[in-house]
Amino acid sequence: MTEKQVKSGRRNFLKVLGGGAIMAAGAGSLFAFTRTPTKAIEPWKLALGPQSDADPRRIILSHSILAPNPHNRQPWIVDLEKEDEITLYCDLDKRLPHTDPYDRQITIGLGCFLELAVMTAKEIGMRSELTLFPEGENFPRLDQRPVARIRLQKDASVKPDPLFAQILERRSNKEGFDVSRKVQELDALNIIAVAERGLLTGSVMQSAKVEEMRKLTREALLVEMHTYRTNKESIDLMRMGKAEIEANPDGIDMGGVFLETLGLLGQLERDDLVNPESTAFKNGIPIILEPLETAMGYVFIKTQGNTRKDQIEAGRGYVRINLKATALGIAMHPLSQALQEYEEVKPQFEAIKQKLDVKPQETLQMFARIGYGEKPNPSPRWNYEAKIRSS
Ligand SMILES: Cc1cc2nc3c(=O)[nH]c(=O)nc-3n(C[C@H](O)[C@H](O)[C@H](O)COP(=O)(O)O)c2cc1C
Numbered sequence: 001m002t003e004k005q006v007k008s009g010r011r012n013f014l015k016v017l018g019g020g021a022i023m024a025a026g027a028g029s030l031f032a033f034t035r036t037p038t039k040a041i042e043p044w045k046l047a048l049g050p051q052s053d054a055d056p057r058r059i060i061l062s063h064s065i066l067a068p069n070p071h072n073r074q075p076w077i078v079d080l081e082k083e084d085e086i087t088l089y090c091d092l093d094k095r096l097p098h099t100d101p102y103d104r105q106i107t108i109g110l111g112c113f114l115e116l117a118v119m120t121a122k123e124i125g126m127r128s129e130l131t132l133f134p135e136g137e138n139f140p141r142l143d144q145r146p147v148a149r150i151r152l153q154k155d156a157s158v159k160p161d162p163l164f165a166q167i168l169e170r171r172s173n174k175e176g177f178d179v180s181r182k183v184q185e186l187d188a189l190n191i192i193a194v195a196e197r198g199l200l201t202g203s204v205m206q207s208a209k210v211e212e213m214r215k216l217t218r219e220a221l222l223v224e225m226h227t228y229r230t231n232k233e234s235i236d237l238m239r240m241g242k243a244e245i246e247a248n249p250d251g252i253d254m255g256g257v258f259l260e261t262l263g264l265l266g267q268l269e270r271d272d273l274v275n276p277e278s279t280a281f282k283n284g285i286p287i288i289l290e291p292l293e294t295a296m297g298y299v300f301i302k303t304q305g306n307t308r309k310d311q312i313e314a315g316r317g318y319v320r321i322n323l324k325a326t327a328l329g330i331a332m333h334p335l336s337q338a339l340q341e342y343e344e345v346k347p348q349f350e351a352i353k354q355k356l357d358v359k360p361q362e363t364l365q366m367f368a369r370i371g372y373g374e375k376p377n378p379s380p381r382w383n384y385e386a387k388i389r390s391s
Pocket of ligand 1: 066069070105171172173174335
């Protein structure tokens with residue numbers, strides 16, 4: 001089961017399990033209040049203000065760890081050994097070998113991190129000289145070599161980026177969108193216009209085409225859920241309830257009173273969620289698919305090739321469009337299932353490329369639904385200190 005669908009379906013999980021009385025156990029009560037994973041979302045409050053007198057690298061890191069990234073694995077690890085430099089590595093244990101067999105999406109997440117780093121540096125009057133894969137690119141999987149080196153220098157001529165103001169407000173919104181509220185084509189164009197970096201961007205806004213993409217994203221999700229190893233990869237990363245989220249503020253957070261209560265009552269079993277014959281799995285499917293049906297349009301990013309640098313650039317562009325959408329009050333939710341490179345999803349992978357006119361040499365790197373929706377809570381994060389490599 002994939003993260004967004006699980007998450008957005010969580011309020012409805014009671015239906016999945018066929019119960020009725022459990023809701024009474026907590027909603028709106030003191031229990032609800034005390035179950036918010038406050039520590040796990042603290043890094044959103046701890047971002048150091050541009051006026052802070054801390055080491056500028058810490059100001060930068062306190063923002064860049066808020067980047068979007070696949071399954072919220074937060075695959076970054078940094079080295080601050082050299083003065084005025086940040087060396088970024090991939091934490092190789094945070095990869096997703098089944099749904100992301102070539103570490104493409106993980107690399108995109110690292111690109112999102114780098115873009116927020118560069119943006120924050122500008123905000124504090126610093127120029128960042130970025131060297132990607134200084135010791136070479138790594139294929140087919142990432143390895144222990146550095147992903148990027150950022151050299152920082154004070155430079156009064158750098159211009160701040162207006163998107164910086166949205167970093168703390170940005171979300172991936174995995175809930176259903178308001179189907180009565182259309183997204184204007186011009187807004188979609190304004191969103192993709194900020195991607196920059198030579199990326200090929202596009203949108204799907206026409207209603208018949210949106211309908212086709214809803215169907216395709218639904219099919220791809222079902223493939224992922226019915227493929228044992230890809231489904232299990234997500235289920236294994238679920239953090240159920242406050243204690244698990246606080247202990248491991250990454251992966252797929254399934255918090256809230258409702259899940260807490262189910263957990264306490266022993267009614268939410270991981271084994272059921274990977275078993276297509278179980279009631280939880282069967283009843284859960286329509287609920288999990290529901291948010292996909294509320295897509296009011298889509299935006300996407302392609303690259304000319306598929307080098308590691310292309311993937312980093314795609315990430316840099318993606319977080320920019322996510323921030324621009326935030327500024328316009330438009331919700332965004334990446335849907336990666338049809339873009340994934342494992343065997344079982346090949347028909348949907350080919351179909352989405354054909355529908356979006358992806359040329360043979362091009363790569364579809366990001367695809368996200370857009371619409372209007374209630375702003376969700378921020379997702380958990382490890383604070384940046386936890387991501388600094390100690391030598
Ligand atoms: C490359 C990439 C792929 C992603 N794919 C999905 C996806 O298929 N489904 C989903 O719900 N979220 C997806 N996301 C969003 C992440 O789950 C999200 O960024 C993460 O949980 C952190 O939440 P936040 O963006 O609200 O901070 C993706 C993000 C990135 C960068």
